[in-house]
Amino acid sequence: MNARPNDTPILRAEHFTKYLSGRKILDDCSISIYPGDVKVLIGPSGAGKSTFLQCINCLLEPDEGEIWLGDRKVDVRNTRELCELRQHVGMIFQDFNLFDHLSAEDNVALAPRKVRGMNKQEALKRAHAELRRVGLEDKARLYPAELSGGQKQRVAIARALAMDPTVLLLDEPTSALDPELVGEVLTVIRDLASHGMPMIMVTHQMEFAQAVATEILFMEQGRVIEQGSPDELLAPGSQTRTQDFCVRLHDLCGGEAAAQE
């Protein structure tokens, strides 16, 4: 699984540093994505995971660092290059961020129409294909306010896929969902991973991460402090910070579940 092809990665983010209101949130973080990679970022809250993710497609502009798309360096100050980078990098948000005034199909069709200049009919056809892929073709005409959280997140995934991204960034895609809705979203993500869609994902779903990740990056205080395959980092008794964190996370969730019963 770790055997690297010799060619260049699809996307490289190198030496990212980011300050927010005077505080150093990211400190020299790097990540590179090869075809088929599923990289999972974990760590305590405030570790800079979401900031790192948002710097990769420049929703937050990193103060230092370089972004490489294949073997080409992206000039993020150049609007055209920036928009092109973002077309290659799909993003899924914790709170979905569907366009509230558009139906599911129009949510998916908007960017293909505006950014790629597809005509309305073509774009809607594409939208229906993507909605079918996430199992929501029958909800195409509903508005976000009429969908459940899990359905909203699946529409958001369809929306990102309609731009044919080469990498998907997922920022805690299931954290805002009711527990019984988490499964349907994870199923879609697992399906994408098994079809070889490269992803970088921030999540607290450790079992899921362990199952799909090719590599886990553990972040704390703005730095990637551990990095390796799930088997290495999460092996019982491996004495890694990652393993320690996961045990504590598990205890916490286990305790909560017990309290509810």
Next chain:
Amino acid sequence: MLDFLDPTFIFDRAIPYLNQGLLMSLGLIVPASLIGGFIGVVMGVLRVFGSPWIRRSVDSIVAVIRGVPLTVQLMILYFGLPSVPGLKIYLSPYAAALIGFIVCTASYQSEYVRGTLLSIRQGQIKAAQALGMTRWQTIRSVIVPQAIRRALPGCGNEIIYLVKYSSLAYIVTCIELTGEAKILVSRTFRPTEVYLIAACYYLVMVSAATWLLARLEKALAIPGFGVQK
């Protein structure tokens, strides 16, 4: 003494006379609300998303327009502009009134629109940017359509004000409903009837505007926005 509320006078003289004024009033209100509304949206967008320089200039325009009574603005447009040396702009009464109303209503509308533009969640903007949309594509396709739906009740309020402050046009000799009423009163000395009819006309216009706006809100309604069906 004449009969009070004499039907012959009301139906044969006052109403036909005031109908001419009503037409002129509508000729001011309809274009002013449509053009002013559009310019208001543009100004609102510039005040929120324009470059700092543009933002500051539009803000100052609004500050001046909102800070000066409309009557004074109309007088400057009609009586003041012709005597500016080197400029000498002569506006017809209708043009002066219409321009005054458009500028005034656009400034107020821009404030309603600005408020709702600011209320659109950052996540909506981030989502559009993450899809590769440019700033103006995001504003046009995502932010403005949502903001307008939220601004509609406030903008409707401004249109209702406009119906009523259109009665200032007679000051610059653009003889609309109130102007015709004044002239008729000075000829007939029957202020009660004439002004009551004028009042009814305004009430009908405001009610019609309210009804139209409610229909518009319903037509634009979307689950999660505006009118709940």
